[in-house]
Amino acid sequence: MAKVVPFKAVKPTRAIVGLVAARPYDSYTIDERESRMDYNPYSFLHIVNPGYKYDKIITGDLRYKLVRNRYMEFKEDGVFKQETEPSFYVYKIVNRHGQVFSGIIAATSAEDYEKDVIKKHEDTIAKREEIFKSYLQTVGFNAEPVLLTYPDNDIIADIIKETQKGYAEFEFTMTYRDTHYLWKIDSANTITTIQREFEKMSTLYIADGHHRSASSYLLYKDEKAKNPNHSGKESYNYFMSYLIPESDLVIHEFSRLVKDLNGLTKEEFLIQLDAMYRIENRGIMPYHPSKQHHFSMYLDGEYYSLYLRKARYKFNTALDHLDAQLLYKTILAPILGIKDLRNDNRIEYVNGRHEIVTIKTSVDSGDFEVGFGMIPATVNQMKHIADEGLKMPPKSTYILPKLRSGITIYEF
Known part of the structure; x- marks a missing residue:
């Protein structure tokens, strides 16, 4: 039984979301990163590469603290705003090859990860898990979902399809010519229906993001052990995921x-x-x-x-x-x-x-x-x-x- 819950996302404003969104840090060359930060003050790269501000390479705990500072500055400047109510988010990507991916961004359970309801197919490196866990503990947020896949489900598919008929909160195209769309689901009845459908599923599978999910699980274990009043409802019990049906997943060698x-x-x-x-x-x-x-x-x-x-x-x-x-x-x-x-x-x-x-x-x-x-x-x-x-x-x-x-x- 998979547990999937809505959450209060922190999101950029519609006007600048395309400027904020960034590929994973390591996917850029040094020249690409610097070019984007030189000409785009809103890029998320400014948050994850805080040393740019000082023209200096900064690592370890100091970097993590500065990442937290940059993130808080983006919130203070109104670049990011947090939702007032927990929601699910329908997210669609249409890439330059015409492939379409549609799914739901939600919070998924670290306990499900522990119990193998969320299954893994790749080995992770323990050192990388610990490093990213320390990063998460210091910065206090996760900005890139784990990619999970689930068996095709007609009820969830219908909800996604109906949601996409409405006005998209976000619609923007990146320089890679991928177009991104996002809709919010805040209807209590729809949220309950989605949760019940996922509860019927015995297994979800990690498609991409094994280290992110493993590190989130380590964070959950640490915070649970430190909290004498642990209830299971705390935010550290979950990690952000993008759940898409198996038929949408594309695998290259x-x-x-x-x-x-x-x-x-x-x-x-x-x-x-x-x-x-x-x-x-x-x-x-x-x-x-x-x-x-x-x-x-x-x-x-x-x-x-x-x-x-x-x-x-x-x-x-x-x-x-x-x-x-x-x-x-x-x-x-x-x-x-x-x-x-x-x-x-x-x-x-x-x-x-x-x-x-x-x-x-x-x-x-x-x-x-x-x-x-x-x-x-x-x-x-x-x-x-x-x-x-x-x-x-x-x-x-x-x-x-x-x-x-x-x-x-x-x-x-």
């Missing part, structure tokens, strides 16, 4: 680029591959696989197709069927010697939307020796892996929609 052949010659490498794969040289014509357990490879100016010899590989769990795991177990680790996918600097990842061009360019330039492509994982694969309590390798999925910071803010 991440391709792999490897800097060397682990001391092997090209011929030695191909011979070792032959033990697990049927190999076909496709020449100079770009090639991308169309089936599960098939891979593309770009090596020495030529494309290859790799077809798994299934008799040589055992499928015991849902994770074994995932192509990113299969590539790791059959090529990256045993042949190329890449055991730590998170920290080995010999490997890099390219999201599948740019795969063919980026892999060819990166290998032809000499920066990398070989590149591998695959088809995307499916929503059902992601769910089955989570249901079995297993975790995907890092960079197994590139999931859309990608959310913006600063449109709705949840205060603890």
Whole structure:
């Protein structure tokens, strides 16, 4: 039974929301960040990068305190205003490729996270969890929702559809040509209906935001332990999420680029591959696989197709069927010697939307020796892996929609 509650969002005013909204901080290059802050005093980047004001890099607890100061200044200056009543928010994104994502921004339960009602499919790094937990405790807000997905539900879909017939509180287009819309749901009856529909669901799945949700859970545990009068209704019991139906979720793959052949010659490498794969040289014509357990490879100016010899590989769990795991177990680790996918600097990842061009360019330039492509994982694969309590390798999925910071803010 999933618990989803309305909350009093802090939001920019309609006139400047498009100036406030920002991509995640790390998705910008240094030049991009500085350019946006130079010319846009309302950008949320000013809050998360408070050192810009002093032309200085500031880290740790001091940065967190200054982030809190910048946030309070935005509120004092009227850039942000808080709702007077708890609400749900229907949020729609139409990206430049014409893909449409519609869902509900709400507060979701840290206890559900603890009890595995909210399921995970990716490993998190404990150090990053602790760092972000400390950040949340100091700044007192969360400005980017966790992306959750739920089974398609006709009643919720009808509510979203009817809500979108009304006047949008926000409608703005970003420089990436994605258009964003937001409507508020404050009707008590509609809120109750939405909550009851989610209560019927045994499971929600994290699509994107595993570290944010894990850190919010750690915050909940800390604050609960410190509070002798804990009631379960405090704001720290929840974290902000964007819930979209499974049919709206779009999953792209991440391709792999490897800097060397682990001391092997090209011929030695191909011979070792032959033990697990049927190999076909496709020449100079770009090639991308169309089936599960098939891979593309770009090596020495030529494309290859790799077809798994299934008799040589055992499928015991849902994770074994995932192509990113299969590539790791059959090529990256045993042949190329890449055991730590998170920290080995010999490997890099390219999201599948740019795969063919980026892999060819990166290998032809000499920066990398070989590149591998695959088809995307499916929503059902992601769910089955989570249901079995297993975790995907890092960079197994590139999931859309990608959310913006600063449109709705949840205060603890």
